[in-house]
Amino acid sequence: MGQSKVLVGVYIACAAAACATAAVAVTQRLKVRAQKCTARKILVEFQEACETPLPRLRQVVDAMAVEMHAGLVSEGGSKLKMLPTFIDRLPNGSEKGLYYAVDLGGTNFRVLRVQLGGLEGRVIKQEYEEVAIPPELMLGTSEQLFHFIAKELAGFVAREGEEFRLGDGQSREIGFTFSFPCKQTAVNSGTLLQWTKGFKVNDAIGQDVVAALQKCIERLGCKMRIAALVNDTVGTLAGGRYWNNDVMIAVILGTGTNACYVERAESISKWTGELPKSGQMVINMEWGNFWSSHLPRTYVDELLDSESLHPGEYGFEKMISGMYLGDCVRRVLVRMAQEAGIFGPHVPHTLLESFSLQTPEMSRMHHDDSSDLKVVAEVLKRLYGIQNTTVGIRKIVVAVCDTTCQRGARLAAAGIVGILKKIGRDGSTANGLMRRNDTNGIHDELSVNSTPGSGKTVVAMDGGLYEHYSKFRNYMQEAVRELLGDASKNVSIELSKDGSGIGAALLAASYAEYVPS
Ligand code: ADP
Ligand code: MG
DSSP, rough: OOOHHHHHHHHHHHHHHHHHHHHHHHHHHHHHHHHHHHHHHHHHHHHHHHHOOOOOOOOHHHHHHHHHHHHHTTTSSSSOOOOOOOOOOOOOOOEEEEEEEESSSSSEEEEEEEEEEEEHOOOOEEEEEEEEEEEEEESSHHHHHHHHHHHHHHHOOOOOOHTTTTTTTTEEEEEEOSSSEEEEETEEEEEEEOTTTOOGGGGTSSSBHHHHHHHHHHTTTTTOOOEEEEOOHHHHHHHHHOOOTTTEEEEEEEEEEEEEEEEEEEOOOTSSSOOTSSSSEEOOGGGOOOOOOOSSSOOHHHHHHHTTTSSTSSSSHHHHHHHHHHHHHHHHHHHOOOOOOOOOOOOGGGSSOOOSSSSHHHHHHOOSSTTTTHHHHHHHHHHHOOOOHHHHHHHHHHHHHHHHHHHHHHHHHHHHHHHHHTTTTOOOOTTOOEEEEETTTTSEEEEEOOSSOOSEEEEEEHHHHHHHHHHHHHHHHHEEEEEEEGGGGGGEEEEEETHHHHHHHHHHHHHTTTOOO
C-alpha cells in the first residue's frame, strides 16, 4: 500500500518534470524565434540603408568625375587630392639592367630586385622578400620606421646572387613604393601629408620621406639611390603598362584603396610647372578620401568613423577597403547580439573589440557553401567562443557579409566608371579620348577623337581584397558592366598581380641616372 503511494508520487513528479521541460523547450523555441525575428529586422534595415541601385550608383559616378575635375583645378578644391606624381613617362618594355624596389604601405613590407633584359629579354629574373611590419613601428617614430626599412633593404642587397648583374657603370637604384598621400616636388621627393591605414608616426608628417629613407640607407653604409617615389597604384599602373599599352588606370583594393590614371597635363589647371613633353602626367587620386552625399552611409559607418584614427577622413576607403569591411560586419553583429541576443544572454566581449573580425574571415564565412554553414560556425567559435548557433542565425551572419561586400564592390565599380567618365572612355561622350601611339611606340598621346568607344581601356587591379575575395570581385565587375552598358566591351579590368612591386622597380629604371648602352 505504502509502496504504491510512493510510486504514484514518483509518477506525478516525473509527469510534472516532463511538463516543465516541455514548457521550457517551448519558451526556448519562442525565444529563439523572437531573437531571429529581431535580428532579421536589424538585417533588413541594414540592407535597405546599404542599397546601391543603378540610379544611385550613377550619381556616385558623376560625383567622382566632378570631384576629380575640382581636385585638378585647385589645391584643396576637392576631398580628392588629385596629386600630380611627376611621372610623365611610363615603362614600355625596353628597360635594361638590375633594379630594386621597396614597398611600404600596408600590412606587409616588401623588398624586390629585378633583372630586366629589354624588349626581348623582358623580366629575366626577379626575387622578393616580405616581412610583416612590427605593429609598434606603425605608431613609433619616423627614425625607427625608416631605419627598419633601410636595414631590411641592406640585408636583402647583401643576399644578391650572382644571377643578378649591374650594367657597366650602373649603381643600384630603387623605386620606393610608399602608399600614403605625399605632396611630390620631384619624381624622387615628396613630403608626407597624412598617414592612413592604421599608421600614425606623427613626426613623419611634413618630412621628405625619400630624404629620410636615403639618410638611413647611407648610414648603414649601403650605396643605393632612390630614383623614384611611387605610390602602390602608380606602381601598378607602371607594372601593367610594361606589358600592355592600353593600361590607363590602376586601382588598388587591399588593406586600403586608391586609384591613379593618366591625365592630359593641360587639364591639370593647378599645375604650375613646365608641361611635360609627353603631354601627360600620372595623377594619384587618393580616392580613399572621396566623399559624396550619394554614398549610402549607415550607423555602422558613423560608429566606425568616429572610433577611427582619422575621423572624418577617408570615408570611401572606410566603406570599400579590406581594412574595414570585416569591421562593418562585426558592428552589425554587435547590434544583433545586444538587441536580439543572437549569441546568448551575454555579448561575447571579444566581439566588442574593433577589428576582431578581419576581412579574410568575413570572406571565408561569405563563401561558405556547406548546407549547415560549418565555416560560419567555426569562425564564430574560434574568434568569439560562440557555440550552438542555429543555421538560421548563421544565414543572417552570411547575409550581413553579403550586404557589406556588395555595397563596397558596387561603390568601387562606380569609382572606376567615374574615372572612365572623366577621361571620356565610358562611352557617354561624343568626344571620347582616344590614345594614339607615337611613331616609336614609347609614349602615348591623348587626343580627342570623334569615334567614341573605339580603342580599349585597361584598368589594372591589385590588392589582396580584389585578388582573394571572389564575391567582391564578381559584384564589382558586374556593376561596372551594368554602368557601362555597351561601352563595357571596350573596357577590361585585369588583375595585375603584384604589379606594384615590379612597377616601382620599372619606374626606377625609367628615372634612373644610369642609361643602358
Ligand atoms: P596591402 O594592401 O596591405 O599592401 P595586400 O594587397 O596583400 O596588402 O592586401 C591585404 C589585404 O587584403 C588584407 O588586409 C585584407 O583586408 C585583404 N585580404 C587578403 N586576403 C583576403 C581574403 N581571402 N578575403 C578577403 N580579403 C582579403
Ligand atoms: Mg599593397
